[in-house]
Amino acid sequence: MSSTHSRTPSSFSQSHRSNSQYSRNTSSSTTASAFSASVGSGIRPPSIHASSNLARPKSSLAKERATRMADSRPATSLGTRGGNQEGPNKRMVSISNLSLPFGARAPVNGSVCIQKRLPRSFSTNKALGLHVRPVPGKRDLSSTSSITNGLADLSLGPETPKAKQPDSPSRIPRPSPCTPSGPEKHHFAPQPFPKLTATSPRKKQKEVFLTKYSDLEAWDPEEQYGNMERMYEDVCRHYKQAMEDNVEAKEVNTSYKSTIANLEQERKDLTEAMIALRCELETTKYRLEAAERSNHELKRDNEEEVEDLKRQHRIDSESIRQSHREDMDRLKADHREEIRDLKRRLEEELESERSQRLQALAQVSTQGALEKQRHEMDLQTKDQEIRTISMEVERLKVDLEREQMLNDELRQNLASAGTTAVAMESSRQALQAKIEYLESDNKSQSEAYAAMERRMNEALEKATECEEKLRKEEMLRRKLHNQVQELKGNIRVFCRVRPTINSDQSEETAKITIPESEEEAKDIEVKGPEETNSLGKVTTKTHQFSFDRVFDPTSNNAEIFEEISQLIQSALDGYNVCIFAYGQTGSGKTFTMSSDDGMIPRALRQIYSTSKELESRGWTYTMEGSFVEVYNEELRDLLGKDGDNGPKKHEIRHDMTACETTITDVTTLNLDSQEQVEGILAQAMARRSVAATKANERSSRSHSVFILKLAGSNSITGKKSKGTLNLVDLAGSERLSHSKVEGARLKETQNINKSLSCLGDVIGALGQQQQASSGSGAGPFNPRDSVNNGSGSGSGSGGGHIPYRNSKLTYLLQFSLGGNSKTLMFVMVAPEKKCLPETITSLKFADKVSRTRIGVARKSGGR
Numbered sequence: 001m002s003s004t005h006s007r008t009p010s011s012f013s014q015s016h017r018s019n020s021q022y023s024r025n026t027s028s029s030t031t032a033s034a035f036s037a038s039v040g041s042g043i044r045p046p047s048i049h050a051s052s053n054l055a056r057p058k059s060s061l062a063k064e065r066a067t068r069m070a071d072s073r074p075a076t077s078l079g080t081r082g083g084n085q086e087g088p089n090k091r092m093v094s095i096s097n098l099s100l101p102f103g104a105r106a107p108v109n110g111s112v113c114i115q116k117r118l119p120r121s122f123s124t125n126k127a128l129g130l131h132v133r134p135v136p137g138k139r140d141l142s143s144t145s146s147i148t149n150g151l152a153d154l155s156l157g158p159e160t161p162k163a164k165q166p167d168s169p170s171r172i173p174r175p176s177p178c179t180p181s182g183p184e185k186h187h188f189a190p191q192p193f194p195k196l197t198a199t200s201p202r203k204k205q206k207e208v209f210l211t212k213y214s215d216l217e218a219w220d221p222e223e224q225y226g227n228m229e230r231m232y233e234d235v236c237r238h239y240k241q242a243m244e245d246n247v248e249a250k251e252v253n254t255s256y257k258s259t260i261a262n263l264e265q266e267r268k269d270l271t272e273a274m275i276a277l278r279c280e281l282e283t284t285k286y287r288l289e290a291a292e293r294s295n296h297e298l299k300r301d302n303e304e305e306v307e308d309l310k311r312q313h314r315i316d317s318e319s320i321r322q323s324h325r326e327d328m329d330r331l332k333a334d335h336r337e338e339i340r341d342l343k344r345r346l347e348e349e350l351e352s353e354r355s356q357r358l359q360a361l362a363q364v365s366t367q368g369a370l371e372k373q374r375h376e377m378d379l380q381t382k383d384q385e386i387r388t389i390s391m392e393v394e395r396l397k398v399d400l401e402r403e404q405m406l407n408d409e410l411r412q413n414l415a416s417a418g419t420t421a422v423a424m425e426s427s428r429q430a431l432q433a434k435i436e437y438l439e440s441d442n443k444s445q446s447e448a449y450a451a452m453e454r455r456m457n458e459a460l461e462k463a464t465e466c467e468e469k470l471r472k473e474e475m476l477r478r479k480l481h482n483q484v485q486e487l488k489g490n491i492r493v494f495c496r497v498r499p500t501i502n503s504d505q506s507e508e509t510a511k512i513t514i515p516e517s518e519e520e521a522k523d524i525e526v527k528g529p530e531e532t533n534s535l536g537k538v539t540t541k542t543h544q545f546s547f548d549r550v551f552d553p554t555s556n557n558a559e560i561f562e563e564i565s566q567l568i569q570s571a572l573d574g575y576n577v578c579i580f581a582y583g584q585t586g587s588g589k590t591f592t593m594s595s596d597d598g599m600i601p602r603a604l605r606q607i608y609s610t611s612k613e614l615e616s617r618g619w620t621y622t623m624e625g626s627f628v629e630v631y632n633e634e635l636r637d638l639l640g641k642d643g644d645n646g647p648k649k650h651e652i653r654h655d656m657t658a659c660e661t662t663i664t665d666v667t668t669l670n671l672d673s674q675e676q677v678e679g680i681l682a683q684a685m686a687r688r689s690v691a692a693t694k695a696n697e698r699s700s701r702s703h704s705v706f707i708l709k710l711a712g713s714n715s716i717t718g719k720k721s722k723g724t725l726n727l728v729d730l731a732g733s734e735r736l737s738h739s740k741v742e743g744a745r746l747k748e749t750q751n752i753n754k755s756l757s758c759l760g761d762v763i764g765a766l767g768q769q770q771q772a773s774s775g776s777g778a779g780p781f782n783p784r785d786s787v788n789n790g791s792g793s794g795s796g797s798g799g800g801h802i803p804y805r806n807s808k809l810t811y812l813l814q815f816s817l818g819g820n821s822k823t824l825m826f827v828m829v830a831p832e833k834k835c836l837p838e839t840i841t842s843l844k845f846a847d848k849v850s851r852t853r854i855g856v857a858r859k860s861g862g863r
């Protein structure tokens with residue numbers, strides 16, 4: 001822009017500035033006042049109503065345009081670039097020289113050329129920011145006569161300051177544009193119009209002065225009026241011209257605006273394009289960088305590869321050199337070895353050759369020596385033979401002498417033998433006599449033998465008799481034993497206190513006393529937990545219980561089994577026997593019943609060995625064992641295999657006539673050997689349902705029942721027996737509050753407690769039934785009394801209801817809990833103080849059972 005300015009001629013700038021200034025100061029009022037001031041008060045301002053447009057300086061330019069329409073117009077600095085080629089009315093407007101209002105930079109190289117008709121007003125150009133440079137050679141605008149200049153010429157004199165001001169709107173342009181504006185004159189006469197000044201007769205003829213004494217020329221009103229009229233017409237023309245200019249300027253303005261909008265749009269597009277290009281540039285740069293990077297990496301990789309290859313080559317050549325060296329060494333070594341071998345072989349051959357020669361030499365010398373030796377020996381032998389022969393000769397001589405002597409002696413002996421023969425004949429005769437005597441004694445000996453045989457037979461008979469007597473004695477013993485058992489009662493209770501477990505050393509133990517007595521211990525005292533009464537006094541209650549036997553913590557399973565072995569024997573004798581262990585969780589039930597040396601394995605061993613013993617007395621037994629558990633009131637087979645559809649369902653069936661219980665689909669094993677017995681126990685224990693509770697780490701969550709059915713027959717006596725041994729390891733009784741179990745464990749515990757309480761109910765009902773039957777003077781207990789007709793709910797002879805059906809366990813043991821069976825209950829006691837409440841509950845339950853008298857046991861089968 002600055003360069004454009006500098007290039008603009010000063011005359012143009014001045015004109016342009018003056019026009020702008022003039023335009024700024026123009027107003028209708030000022031125009032009017034200036035007009036009156038310039039033409040005098042008596043003259044009315046032109047009737048065309050000088051509007052603001054009138055005073056606009058562009059009209060002066062328009063006038064000039066009008067006068068110079070044929071001339072080339074002032075061109076803008078931009079227009080000059082291509083204006084010459086396009087013609088006088090066409091101009092190239094360079095966008096680069098436009099001052100864009102939004103401050104965006106136009107593309108440097110992208111000149112946008114718009115062919116437009118140039119505005120005819122400088123003010124318009126200026127408003128658009130276009131700088132117009134006059135075409136060289138054309139007339140300077142400053143010199144153009146204008147209305148202002150014309151009017152200025154009408155000024156009344158130098159006294160009117162406004163008239164002197166070049167920018168005053170009162171400077172109305174002179175009507176004749178052709179008149180060159182000269183220096184301001186301080187006379188009243190208006191600027192002469194060309195045509196008038198040239199022809200004014202007054203001026204030529206006579207000069208008229210204002211006053212006589214004044215040298216001021218008076219003005220001719222008519223002439224002035226005529227001038228004014230012309231000026232007025234001129235002004236009207238100028239005004240019209242100005243209006244046209246204005247319209248054109250507006251058009252140009254509109255076209256510039258649209259151009260600007262287009263340019264703006266283009267600028268935007270270009271900006272976007274530029275941004276896109278920049279992005280592209282950035283992308284390209286980035287790609288270039290990436291390419292450079294990858295190139296660099298490739299170069300580095302190549303270098304590394306070359307390095308690697310070189311290294312590999314070095315290594316390879318080194319290894320080849322090394323292998324060559326090794327080969328050389330090896331070859332040398334082989335060579336050396338071969339030479340050594342050859343040497344050795346040669347030496348060996350030499351040695352063997354020498355040794356062979358030496359051997360041959362030795363052999364030859366040996367042979368010579370041997371030959372010599374043989375000859376010597378032959379010689380010696382010959383000598384010996386000669387000596388022997390001579391000795392033989394000597395001996396024969398001696399023999400001959402001796403033979404001669406013997407002959408003499410024989411002759412003497414023959415003489416004496418004759419005498420001996422006579423004696424011998426006499427002794428032969430004596431022996432003959434003896435033989436005859438012995439032959440006569442043999443008869444008596446045979447008789448003695450027969451007597452002995454007779455005596456032996458008598459002894460055998462006596463032995464058989466004794467055996468029979470023994471059998472009878474045995475039977476009597478058993479009878480007596482069973483009678484003792486019967487007298488002892490049908491249900492007996494043993495109490496066992498387990499020792500404290502090692503891991504529970506820190507646990508406080510309860511005060512449990514087993515009073516010493518000369519006989520077997522039967523009593524137990526338990527000091528109960530501390531209780532605070534309503535007065536706040538702390539008291540402890542001592543509970544005393546009596547059972548059939550009490551075992552202290554030192555007693556072992558073997559001692560306990562001794563006590564029950566007779567009961568086991570009863571099963572072989574044809575009784576239904578039921579032994580069960582009752583007690584809280586962790587009190588030692590499983591340890592007593594099912595551990596390796598517990599009651600179940602011991603019982604099985606005893607039964608097995610006893611049955612073998614009884615074989616000699618004509619008894620043969622078949623033993624069928626099954627092992628089940630009652631878990632959550634469901635029966636499970638501990639010896640069976642689960643089917644495809646999970647555990648099988650088992651049902652308990654009672655044969656009310658034979659008083660026999662069977663379980664459907666249960667595995668029953670024939671126990672033929674001791675090993676088999678041990679095996680099924682291990683299998684059953686592994687399958688038993690156990691779980692950890694707060695009370696015991698591995699708590700049995702089910703009642704396990706080992707059922708051994710024993711059927712015996714005596715081939716001698718023809719008797720038969722049928723007994724069942726039920727060995728029951730009950731699940732641990734525990735209070736829910738103590739065991740702190742939840743969910744499935746809670747259900748288990750509830751089922752366990754329910755079935756245990758059912759067991760108590762059955763035993764209680766059996767006791768009541770017994771009481772009722774003995775009170776009514778009923779006869780001996782009938783096993784079938786304990787059951788009703790197939791309903792499963794027993795009713796004794798006393799008519800009492802036995803609730804066997806209330807739990808699976810009691811229903812299963814229906815024929816083993818009652819009159820025809822022998823029942824032994826172990827109540828297990830844990831010595832820990834924390835178990836005291838449970839211990840006392842268990843002992844109370846056992847005490848009740850112990851006090852219950854349930855009929856008299858009867859064999860289930862005669863024998």
Ligand SMILES: Nc1ncnc2c1ncn2[C@@H]1O[C@H](COP(=O)(O)OP(=O)(O)OP(=O)(O)O)[C@@H](O)[C@H]1O
Pocket residue numbers: 497498499501583584585586587588589590591592696698699700701730731732733828
């Ligand atoms: N007389 C004993 N001598 C030594 N340890 C014993 C004796 N009695 C029980 N124990 C031990 O005490 C622990 C608990 O015993 P056991 O599992 O037999 O209890 P439980 O009454 O069967 O419990 P649960 O009803 O929860 O099955 C076991 O570790 C066992 O070895």
